[in-house]
Amino acid sequence: MHNIVALTPTIFAMTAxxxxxxxxxxxxxxxxxxxxxxxxxxxxxxxxxxxxxxxRGQFFLMAxxxxxxxxxxxxxxxxxxxxxxPFVAALTTMxxxxx
Amino acid sequence: xxxxxxxxxxxxxHLQFNLATMSWGNGGFxxxxxxxxxxxxxxxxxxxxxxxxxxxKLSVDKPxxxxxxxxxxxxxxxxxxxxxxxxxxxxxxxxxxxIFVWVILMNVMDLLPVxxxxxxxxxxxxxxxxxxxxxxxxxxxxxxxxxxVLMIFYNFKGKGLKGFTKELCVHPFGGFLAPLNIAxxxxxxxxxxxxxxxxxxxxxxxxxxxxxxxxxMPWWIQFVLGVPWALFHILIILIQAFIFMxxxxxxxxxxxxxx
Numbered sequence: 001m002h003n004i005v006a007l008t009p010t011i012f013a014m015t016a017x018x019x020x021x022x023x024x025x026x027x028x029x030x031x032x033x034x035x036x037x038x039x040x041x042x043x044x045x046x047x048x049x050x051x052x053x054x055x056r057g058q059f060f061l062m063a064x065x066x067x068x069x070x071x072x073x074x075x076x077x078x079x080x081x082x083x084x085x086p087f088v089a090a091l092t093t094m095x096x097x098x099x
Numbered sequence: 100x101x102x103x104x105x106x107x108x109x110x111x112x113h114l115q116f117n118l119a120t121m122s123w124g125n126g127g128f129x130x131x132x133x134x135x136x137x138x139x140x141x142x143x144x145x146x147x148x149x150x151x152x153x154x155x156k157l158s159v160d161k162p163x164x165x166x167x168x169x170x171x172x173x174x175x176x177x178x179x180x181x182x183x184x185x186x187x188x189x190x191x192x193x194x195x196x197x198i199f200v201w202v203i204l205m206n207v208m209d210l211l212p213v214x215x216x217x218x219x220x221x222x223x224x225x226x227x228x229x230x231x232x233x234x235x236x237x238x239x240x241x242x243x244x245x246x247x248v249l250m251i252f253y254n255f256k257g258k259g260l261k262g263f264t265k266e267l268c269v270h271p272f273g274g275f276l277a278p279l280n281i282a283x284x285x286x287x288x289x290x291x292x293x294x295x296x297x298x299x300x301x302x303x304x305x306x307x308x309x310x311x312x313x314x315x316m317p318w319w320i321q322f323v324l325g326v327p328w329a330l331f332h333i334l335i336i337l338i339q340a341f342i343f344m345x346x347x348x349x350x351x352x353x354x355x356x357x358x
Contacts, residue, residue: 061345064338068298071335075305082312083111084104 004095011087015080022077030070037062103315110213110311112227113235114220132235134220139232142204146197172200179345184352186257191351194249195344198242202340205232206303209336210329213310234303236296243296246347250288250354257355266357291350295343302339306332 041059045052080086114134117126153169162170176199180192208216208231220228232238254263267284268277310332313324 060338061342064335064342067335068302068339068342071305072297072301075301075308078305078312079107079308082103082315083107 004091007091008088011091012085015085015087019077019080022073022080026070026073026077030066033066034063037066103312106315107308107311109227110217110229113229114225114227132237134225134228134230135232135235135238138208138230139201139205139238142208142232143201146200146204150200172196176344180348183345183348184355186352186355188355191348195348198347199340199344202233202242202299202343203336205238206336206340208232209234209303209306209310209332213307213314229307231303231307233299234307236300239296239300240292242343243292246295246350247288247292250291250350253351253354258357262357295346295350299339299343302335306335 037059041055044055113132115123115125116131116133117124117129118131119126119129149165150169153166156163157166173196176196177192180195184191211230213230216230217228229235258266267281268274270280271283272280306328309328310325313321313328316324
């Protein structure tokens with residue numbers, strides 16, 4: 001039991017870092033992606049304004065692709081932050097099983 | 100007042116039925132998520148019945164608002180499927196329409212207040228109830244596996260057994276590297292249903308989770324956070340349904356066309 005108590009803060013700290021990485025890197029990647037996407041879209045529209053409507057559809061489609069994995073990653077990160085920590089819960093059940 | 104972790108945990112549980120012992124609860128492989136099934140079938144029925152009723156009451160002179168909307172949807176899907184699937188086919192456009200409308204309807208459940216449907220289910224005696232079927236990987240995987248089966252079917256239909264075998268063996272690197280080609284092709288095709296379903300599931304799960312997290316916050320901040328997220332989520336709902344439909348058409352047309 002003593003070990004569990006000693007381990008718990010470490011697990012919380014690690015989980016916080018993992019959640020921070022999940023949210024931060026997802027935001028980082030999406031920011032770059034959206035920058036490229038929006039820039040290219042504007043470039044395309046500036047070159048050929050008559051294609052704007054067609055390009056807008058494609059733009060939103062690609063925005064959905066870029067957004068998808070970031071949203072998943074941010075969701076997982078927020079889950080680790082706000083819901084009960086699953087790793088500590090696993091540790092607790094493990095401890096209960098051994099005792 | 101329960102704490103937020105327990106509240107979130109409570110909202111992450113499905114209403115499960117054990118088919119092995121015919122009782123409520125988790126039964127491993129033989130578990131059926133009753134809430135997802137009820138909601139998805141309900142949404143399917145709403146879709147089919149609405150469209151059926153509208154087609155029974157078609158009017159050329161005075162089309163109602165609903166008829167106009169449905170005509171717009173059908174023309175929209177028809178245009179996209181004609182554009183992306185070049186060959187003549189009777190199945191693609193109806194399939195795309197079904198996927199699009201059904202996924203939208205299932206995703207829209209995310210916009211209902213997070214405690215509304217679970218509360219109603221609680222009154223009927225269900226302890227857990229998740230209202231968004233597409234936030235359940237079983238539903239999205241079911242849909243993407245159906246697309247996968249169709250993909251294999253269209254491979255045979257479009258190219259014939261001989262053409263399909265030939266394409267499998269020679270496609271990226273030529274005939275000398277046939278085993279490598281087949282391995283690549285298997286990998287490529289297996290990744291498709293996975294990415295298709297996980298994208299939809301992940302988005303809807305994350306969206307639902309963020310709504311639930313907002314619901315755990317103090318009452319005075321809920322409106323400030325909830326409304327922008329709901330507005331943004333409307334965009335995600337439509338885009339994800341559109342992407343699922345679009346990729347289905349693209350995958351099927353890739354399977355159908357000869358290279």
